[in-house]
Amino acid sequence: MPLDIIRTINSMIYPVFCARCEKEGDWICDSCLNNLDFRGVWLCPVCHFYSAGGMCHVGCRNNCLDGAISIYTYDDQHPVLHLLKNLKYHLAHDTTLVWQDLWAKFWEQHKDMLRPILRESTLIPIPLHPRRERLRGFNQAAILASSLLVALGQDEVRVKYKPNILKRKRHTACQAELKADYVKRMLNMDSAFAVNNTRVSGRVLLVDDVFTSGATLNAAAQALRQAGASHVFAVTLFRG
Numbered sequence: 067m068p069l070d071i072i073r074t075i076n077s078m079i080y081p082v083f084c085a086r087c088e089k090e091g092d093w094i095c096d097s098c099l100n101n102l103d104f105r106g107v108w109l110c111p112v113c114h115f116y117s118a119g120g121m122c123h124v125g126c127r128n129n130c131l132d133g134a135i136s137i138y139t140y141d142d143q144h145p146v147l148h149l150l151k152n153l154k155y156h157l158a159h160d161t162t163l164v165w166q167d168l169w170a171k172f173w174e175q176h177k178d179m180l181r182p183i184l185r186e187s188t189l190i191p192i193p194l195h196p197r198r199e200r201l202r203g204f205n206q207a208a209i210l211a212s213s214l215l216v217a218l219g220q221d222e223v224r225v226k227y228k229p230n231i232l233k234r235k236r237h238t239a240c241q242a243e244l245k246a247d248y249v250k251r252m253l254n255m256d257s258a259f260a261v262n263n264t265r266v267s268g269r270v271l272l273v274d275d276v277f278t279s280g281a282t283l284n285a286a287a288q289a290l291r292q293a294g295a296s297h298v299f300a301v302t303l304f305r306g
Contacts, residue, residue, distance in 0.1 A: 082160075084098055084145075085098075085145035085146070085148040085149050085152075086098035086101075086102075086145040092164075093149055093152075093158070093160075093161050093164045094145065094146075094149065094164055094167075098145070099167060099168075099171070102145075102146070102168075102171075103138070104137065104171050104172050104175045104176075105175075106135065106136065106137055106172060106175075106176060107135070107136040107137070107138065107139055107305040108135060108179075109134065109305065110126055110133075110134075111126075111129060111131045111133060111134035111277070111280050111283070111284070111300065112126035112128075112129045112280070113126050117133070118179065129280070129284055129287075130284050130285075130287035130288040130290075130291050130298060131272075131280065131283060131284055131287045131298055131299065131300055132297045132298055132299055133183070133299045133300070134277055134280065134283070134299070134300040134301075134302070134305070135180070135183070135299065135300070135301050135302075136277055136301075136302045136303065136304055136305035137168060137172050137302075137303055137304070138303060138304050138305070139304070139305055140276060140278075140304045140305060140306040144304075146168065146303065146304075147304065149161050149164060150206070150275055150276075150303060150304075153206055153209065154202070154206050154275070157203065157204075159204070159209075162209060162213055165209065165210055165213035165214075166213045166216050166217050167217075168217075168303070169213055169214045169216075169217035169218070170217040173217055173218060181222075181223060183269075183271075183299055184218065184223045184225060184269075184271060185223045185224065185225075185269075186223070186224055186225075186268060186269065187223075187225055187226075187268065187269035187270060187271050187297075187299075188225070188226045188227075188228050188231070188266070188268065188269065188270050188271070188295075189211050189214065189215055189225050189226065189227045189228070189271045189273060190211070190228055190229065190231055190232050190270055190271065190272055190273070190286075190290070191205060191207035191208040191210065191211035191212075191229055191272075191273045191274070192207045192232070192272060192273065192274040192282060192283065192286055193205065193207070193208075193229075193232050193233055193234050193259075194207075194234065195234040195236070196234075206275055207273055207274045207275060208229050210273055210274075210275060210303065211227065211229065211273035212227065212229075214273060214301065215227045225271070230262060231261055231262055231264060231266065231290075232259055232260075232261060232262070232286060232289065232290065233259065233260055233261075233262055234258055234259060235257065235258060235259060235260045236257075236258055257285070258282075258285050258286075259285055259286045259288075259289040260289055261289055261290065261292075261293040264293070265293055265294045266290050266293040266294045266295045267294050267295070267296070268295070268296055268297075269295070269296060269297045269298075269299070270287075270290050270295045270297065270298045270299070271299050271300075271301050272286055272287060272290075272298060272299070272300045272301070273300075273301050273302070274300065274302050275302060275303050275304065276302055276303065276304045276305075276306055277300055277302040277304070277305045277306060278306035279306075280300070283300040283302075286298075287300070
């Protein structure tokens with residue numbers, strides 16, 4: 067059965083409503099998409115002061131990340147967060163085009179700042195442990211990363227997508243369950259990642275849905291640094 071027919075039938079059985087205005091038809095309608103704020107969150111990943119996405123001063127450089135960039139500040143009422151939860155917990159796979167639109171608008175607005183960071187880099191999603199991925203059926207970070215790749219376009223920054231370089235060595239507790247306890251989050255992610263029998267070179271863009279304490283992204287960056295990455299930047303939808 068053709069895909070467009072399947073989508074039509076699916077929309078009749080499970081209608082989609084805009085996460086912002088609740089109009090039927092799209093996860094985010096064109097009007098609401100154009101009214102979202104794309105100024106971005108450009109904070110140091112360690113001390114959280116404004117830093118154009120990178121480290122703000124020498125005292126923060128004991129972290130394995132070179133910088134962190136997010137589109138939005140975490141807000142329980144944000145319509146995009148509503149979509150993200152639909153993707154993660156209600157298997158809303160057909161939100162893919164929304165992520166592409168969000169990344170594309172963010173890229174278009176901040177090309178001059180993003181181009182030096184993204185150019186000639188390797189795009190890697192934060193992996194789930196195989197057990198958790200089997201339960202969920204997919205990795206939301208991989209969906210976001212592949213959507214970012216499409217939004218960037220290969221001619222602009224020549225980003226490579228390599229989703230299988232990084233793996234989780236052990237099954238960790240869900241970071242969200244540890245609330246805002248920074249020490250517990252860091253210990254939970256200690257040595258949680260490894261690189262799959264390969265060397266990594268040049269710049270890496272780590273993609274995930276939410277940057278909260280930065281423990282997950284820093285642990286992944288540490289494994290990539292040890293494998294040879296020269297720079298590691300985190301790119302997420304939300305900054306907690």
